[in-house]
Amino acid sequence: MAKITYKHPNGTVTIVDVQAPNTVMRGAKLNNVDGIEAQCGGSAQCGTCHVYVDEANTLPLPEMDSVEDDVLYGTACERTEFSRLSCQLPVGDEIDGLLVHLPEAQS
Amino acid sequence: MAAHAVVVVGAGQAGFETACALRSRGFRGRITLIGDEPPGPSYRPPLSKGYLAGTVAAEEIALRPPSFYTEQDIELLPGDRVASLDRERRTVLLESGLRLPYDNLVLATGSRPRSLPVPGASLTGVLSLRGLADAEDLRLRLSGPPRRLVVVGAGFIGLEVAATARGLGHDVTVVEAQPRALARALTPTTSDRIVAEHRERGVRVLLGREVTALFGDAEGRVQVMELDGGERIAADLVVVGVGVLPNIELALAADLLVGDGVVVDAQLRTSDPDIFALGDCARFPSPRAGRHVRVESVQNASDQAKCVAAAVCGEPYAYTAVPWFWSEQYALRLQIAGLTAPHDETVTVGDLADGKFSVFCFRGGRLTGVESVNRPADHGIARRLLTAGTDLSPGTVREPGFDLKRLPRTPTTPTTPTASPSRTTIQERLSVHA
Ligand SMILES: Cc1cc2nc3c(=O)[nH]c(=O)nc-3n(C[C@H](O)[C@H](O)[C@H](O)COP(=O)(O)OP(=O)(O)OC[C@H]3O[C@@H](n4cnc5c(N)ncnc54)[C@H](O)[C@@H]3O)c2cc1C
Ligand code: FES
Numbered sequence: 001m002a003k004i005t006y007k008h009p010n011g012t013v014t015i016v017d018v019q020a021p022n023t024v025m026r027g028a029k030l031n032n033v034d035g036i037e038a039q040c041g042g043s044a045q046c047g048t049c050h051v052y053v054d055e056a057n058t059l060p061l062p063e064m065d066s067v068e069d070d071v072l073y074g075t076a077c078e079r080t081e082f083s084r085l086s087c088q089l090p091v092g093d094e095i096d097g098l099l100v101h102l103p104e105a106q107s
Numbered sequence: 108m109a110a111h112a113v114v115v116v117g118a119g120q121a122g123f124e125t126a127c128a129l130r131s132r133g134f135r136g137r138i139t140l141i142g143d144e145p146p147g148p149s150y151r152p153p154l155s156k157g158y159l160a161g162t163v164a165a166e167e168i169a170l171r172p173p174s175f176y177t178e179q180d181i182e183l184l185p186g187d188r189v190a191s192l193d194r195e196r197r198t199v200l201l202e203s204g205l206r207l208p209y210d211n212l213v214l215a216t217g218s219r220p221r222s223l224p225v226p227g228a229s230l231t232g233v234l235s236l237r238g239l240a241d242a243e244d245l246r247l248r249l250s251g252p253p254r255r256l257v258v259v260g261a262g263f264i265g266l267e268v269a270a271t272a273r274g275l276g277h278d279v280t281v282v283e284a285q286p287r288a289l290a291r292a293l294t295p296t297t298s299d300r301i302v303a304e305h306r307e308r309g310v311r312v313l314l315g316r317e318v319t320a321l322f323g324d325a326e327g328r329v330q331v332m333e334l335d336g337g338e339r340i341a342a343d344l345v346v347v348g349v350g351v352l353p354n355i356e357l358a359l360a361a362d363l364l365v366g367d368g369v370v371v372d373a374q375l376r377t378s379d380p381d382i383f384a385l386g387d388c389a390r391f392p393s394p395r396a397g398r399h400v401r402v403e404s405v406q407n408a409s410d411q412a413k414c415v416a417a418a419v420c421g422e423p424y425a426y427t428a429v430p431w432f433w434s435e436q437y438a439l440r441l442q443i444a445g446l447t448a449p450h451d452e453t454v455t456v457g458d459l460a461d462g463k464f465s466v467f468c469f470r471g472g473r474l475t476g477v478e479s480v481n482r483p484a485d486h487g488i489a490r491r492l493l494t495a496g497t498d499l500s501p502g503t504v505r506e507p508g509f510d511l512k513r514l515p516r517t518p519t520t521p522t523t524p525t526a527s528p529s530r531t532t533i534q535e536r537l538s539v540h541a
Contacts, residue, residue, distance in 0.1 A: 026167075032175050034131055039405050041150055045433045045442060046406075047487050067440075067483055073512060074487010107410065107428075 042087035077103035111136030118142025121386025122215035124412030227321030261288035265348030373425035445476025
């Protein structure tokens with residue numbers, strides 16, 4: 001189980017506990033956190049689950065594969081070096097305390 | 108707006124998203140979501156893909172956990188049906204006998220599979236796929252030893268079912284009346300490549316052939332399919348995927364304007380300004396197509412929901428979102444951005460044999476849409492270009508070494524004004540979901 005913090009563009013934060021084998025995207029859906037659309041349901045197609053991992057993050061996130069990298073070219077908000085698809089971030093103990101920032105828009 | 112009541116007919120993707128979009132916009136009135144498909148709003152795309160293959164569990168299909176509806180104060184009435192509308196008195200009558208008043212009514216009734224107009228179409232073992240119950244039934248039938256499955260219709264659902272069933276080791280035949288697969292949706296380049304993939308994987312694909320009859324055994328179970336010309340093929344199971352019909356009956360009975368779908372204006376209002384329609388059941392004016400269209404996709408349902416919610420909240424805008432769609436068959440990830448048809452010129456980039464390519468479609472020298480197979484960056488960038496209205500000429504795409512990824516990123520303004528979440532406090536919740 002991991003505590004995940006979603007920070008909205010207006011500054012409010014939502015902190016939820018998410019269990020494996022969910023993803024950061026599904027953690028948001030299961031806990032009614034707004035701001036992640038996930039139109040393709042987590043199949044790395046749509047780019048509407050885009051998040052920015054906090055700059056100060058030191059938690060071990062999985063390497064980005066080429067599909068995720070490609071999908072991130074299409075996000076509605078600017079891609080940065082902190083951009084990830086939240087549907088490609090599996091939740092486990094090792095990412096307990098992860099902070100992600102939500103973009104202004106997903107589509 | 109405190110006393111405002113919105114009744115949403117149909118708790119599918121479009122109805123569900125409308126309720127969500129209203130709350131994210133800060134709408135405080137009453138929201139009632141009525142759906143005849145228990146257990147509640149669920150996500151259809153996996154039903155022909157991962158759910159059918161057994162890799163996606165039933166819990167993952169629900170659009171939200173039950174707590175969502177209480178928390179968001181959305182009154183969900185699953186397992187009930189709206190029987191009629193009374194526009195004069197602004198009420199709906201449910202099959203349970205309940206009568207509900209509305210200020211705004213939202214028709215999100217979706218569509219249903221067309222049936223096969225041939226003798227024998229109602230035999231046991233002849234199925235169509237729309238809801239969770241259909242998918243459960245089909246999944247069960249495909250979970251045993253290899254069977255002879257015949258899929259009628261080489262559209263997205265038919266081909267996805269064929270790919271999934273083939274992956275599970277079944278003997279699969281696809282019969283399509285048109286001379287090519289996905290004829291309405293895709294360019295010949297892409298549809299031919301997809302058919303080639305199916306054939307390579309051992310699926311028999313019969314194009315330009317019509318089913319004339321189905322015959323069953325003594326117990327009424329389908330056994331044989333007859334095609335035009337008299338050819339007969341053995342079948343233990345038949346899946347019919349020959350398109351859908353919009354659910355327009357309620358609108359029709361209430362004297363709303365209907366065509367192939369409930370006809371709406373740019374803001375998705377029906378001929379009664381208090382009533383909206385969206386998703387699979389709605390026929391709307393598309394500035395991109397230059398005519399009224401009906402679109403069957405998650406993107407369409409979800410983006411139209413934001414448009415309806417904005418209008419209900421008194422901030423209407425015209426629906427202009429770039430349509431997009433995806434399909435998954437074997438290892439092919441197909442994505443379509445924009446409306447590719449009609450077009451008068453196409454340019455293909457990438458490697459067809461390798462199954463990594465994009466077909467850029469142009470009309471009068473302007474980009475109308477892009478079909479991508481295993482080129483997700485092309486798809487995403489094309490969606491951004493189409494949203495921003497950025498020009499891309501066929502000549503540019505034809506240049507050697509052309510790569511969308513190297514184009515400077517165009518600033519895009521979101522197609523739909525998004526409301527920022529109305530939370531003001533830190534919320535901490537414990538998730539009980541495994
Ligand atoms: C197997 C399958 C796979 C798909 N795959 C993809 C995909 O990969 N990508 C994609 O973009 N799209 C896909 N789609 C299409 C997508 O799911 C639909 O476009 C989308 O669900 C449309 O949403 P909707 O709300 O308009 O209709 P629906 O989701 O069908 O919802 C309408 C609901 O209203 C109910 N209803 C109708 N009349 C009444 C009434 N009188 N009272 C109460 N309830 C009523 C219906 O029973 C239904 O539950 C797929 C569809 C299917 C069936
Ligand atoms: S949910 Fe579509 S890319 Fe993550």
